[in-house]
Amino acid sequence: MELASIGGTARGGVCRLALTDLDRRARDLVRCWLEQAGCAVRVDAIGNLFARRVGLDSSLPAVATGSHIDSQPTGGKFDGAYGVLAGLEVIRTLNDYRIETRAPVELCVWTNEEGSRFVPVMMGSGVYGGAFTLDHALSASDHDGVTVRQALNAIGYAGQAPAAVCDGAEAFGAYFEAHIEQGPVLEAAGAVIGVVTAALGQRWYDVTVTGQEAHAGPTPMELRRDALQATLRLVQAVDRIAREEAPHGRGTVGCMNVFPNSRNTIPGRVAFSVDLRHVDDAKLARMDEALHIAAGLLHHPGSIEVDLQEVVNFPATSFDASLVERVRRAAQAQNLANIDVVSGAGHDAVYTARVSPTAMIFVPCKGGISHNEIEDASPGDLEAGAQVLMQVVLETAGWQLRAR
Ligand code: HGY
Ligand code: MN
Ligand code: MN
Numbered sequence: 001m002e003l004a005s006i007g008g009t010a011r012g013g014v015c016r017l018a019l020t021d022l023d024r025r026a027r028d029l030v031r032c033w034l035e036q037a038g039c040a041v042r043v044d045a046i047g048n049l050f051a052r053r054v055g056l057d058s059s060l061p062a063v064a065t066g067s068h069i070d071s072q073p074t075g076g077k078f079d080g081a082y083g084v085l086a087g088l089e090v091i092r093t094l095n096d097y098r099i100e101t102r103a104p105v106e107l108c109v110w111t112n113e114e115g116s117r118f119v120p121v122m123m124g125s126g127v128y129g130g131a132f133t134l135d136h137a138l139s140a141s142d143h144d145g146v147t148v149r150q151a152l153n154a155i156g157y158a159g160q161a162p163a164a165v166c167d168g169a170e171a172f173g174a175y176f177e178a179h180i181e182q183g184p185v186l187e188a189a190g191a192v193i194g195v196v197t198a199a200l201g202q203r204w205y206d207v208t209v210t211g212q213e214a215h216a217g218p219t220p221m222e223l224r225r226d227a228l229q230a231t232l233r234l235v236q237a238v239d240r241i242a243r244e245e246a247p248h249g250r251g252t253v254g255c256m257n258v259f260p261n262s263r264n265t266i267p268g269r270v271a272f273s274v275d276l277r278h279v280d281d282a283k284l285a286r287m288d289e290a291l292h293i294a295a296g297l298l299h300h301p302g303s304i305e306v307d308l309q310e311v312v313n314f315p316a317t318s319f320d321a322s323l324v325e326r327v328r329r330a331a332q333a334q335n336l337a338n339i340d341v342v343s344g345a346g347h348d349a350v351y352t353a354r355v356s357p358t359a360m361i362f363v364p365c366k367g368g369i370s371h372n373e374i375e376d377a378s379p380g381d382l383e384a385g386a387q388v389l390m391q392v393v394l395e396t397a398g399w400q401l402r403a404r
Contacts, residue, residue: 003029003069003085004077013373014077018070018112018123019047019151026069027157030084030109037091039107043159044169046137047111047152048124050161053091055104055397061173063101063397064356065090065389066108068124068348072116076375078180078365078382084109086178086386090393102398103173110348111157117142118151119204120312122351127163129351131314134163165355172356174323174396177349178385179360180377184368185341192384193331193338194362197324199350200248200277200343201284204312207234207295210305213260213268228258228267230304237294238274241287249287250277250344279342281315317350323359323392330391336384345370361388 006026007016016022027049031041039051052062067083087107094101110128115121118140120132127137138149152158162168181187186194211225235253242251255273274291278284292308299306331338341362352358363385366376 001077003081007071009074009373011373012077013375014071014075015073016069016071016075017073017117018114019117019148019155019157021155023070024155024157027109027155030069030088033088034091034107037088037095039091042161043157044161044163045134045159046124046127046163047157047159048128048163049109049157051091051107053094053101053105055101056400057102058104060103061171062104062106063393064106064108064172064175064352065177065393066110066348067177067179068110068113070112070114072114072371074371074373075114076370076372078375078377079182079370080113080179082180082363082377082382082385083178086382086389089386090390093390098402099394099399100402101394103396105393105397106172108348112148113348115312118148121202121204122346122348123148124163125348125351128165128169129354130164130166131351131354134167172352175349175352175356175358176323176327176389176392177347177358177360178389179347179362180365180370180375181341181362181368182345182365182370186339186362186364187366187368189339191337191339192363192381193327193336193388194341195324195328195331195338196319196343196360196362197340198279198319198342199317199346200250200279201281201316202312202314202346203276203284203288203310205274205291206309206311207272207274208307209234209270209298210307211266211268211303214266216264216266219266224266225268225303226266227270227304230298230306231256231270231272234294234298234306235272238276238291241290241294242276244290245278245283245287248279248342249283251275251287277344279316284316314346314350317353319349319353319359320357323357323396326392326395327359327361327388330388330395333391334384334387336388359392361385361392
């Protein structure tokens, strides 16, 4: 709740966009809590924050957990923040019970998971897992032309540690991420724990449709090169393409800028986003092809021109079967109703899974609503998720009580 007050909105949500001064304040607060818990904190070259709790055997790779604290513009208190604070609670509890783990335990706060202000999405974990280069990420810019490099420096989180495992960052022995489900499946099933077996693959695009500005009065309908009318056909194609690949197909147009956005000028240019997802890579490829066909049908050089640029592309992820089973057994051992689920949302765990054995723990959120200021979750469910996280961290890291 204290973290949620940084960027808190009147409707009880959070607006804390990546690498803003609000993100800096949130990072500083979490870093302070982690240092108070005795962790050594380091920051890497893309601003990822790692807090290490030493283990008995420092030669062992860390057992890691974490998530993100950047939010959507109309985000909620729990998306990302829950996973970071559940990890902090695990570390505090280890301290309270004088537990020494064999392997080090590490908490991760990943930079720009949301991909709202800067694309690509899951940026810090993407660099860590080698999905794209550090320079590609640092060069990304927001609508005002501010680059990630500039924003990181402005908030004082341009670290020195290598950011990619392939550049020397340490791969974890295991990574567990606790997160709200952000969908309706757990609540509908009456389950408290989601054993996350996989996550949808995603492809994001920037689309620009170009026609010609002209006067809304004197220009006859048949002579118009109306970029917005053409855009609307492509927007409807996105929805059709996703529904044709049900039940796991997803298609969303979330951003749109109409130029010049004047009520009595025919739009000459429209820039908008497309987000396609599927759990089956072959079907996602089919959706990509259908989108290109729909764009091609609208493209008539000299009249309406359509430019389609892919800006994010990652396949469906299957999480580590043995760690997934460990999550399932921990939920069963704690008599927590649990079901297997596929994550419709992308998470930093998708990219850590490229370089370290990875699994996720879901808890329900009210009405399955997220990326919305009304996002909510019950303390009981949040605690249950943290208890499962504690158990899988202990089992994976190994532990003993510190001698008095
Ligand atoms: O888009 C996603 O799935 C995540 O919320 N960044
Ligand atoms: Mn999230
Ligand atoms: Mn999110």
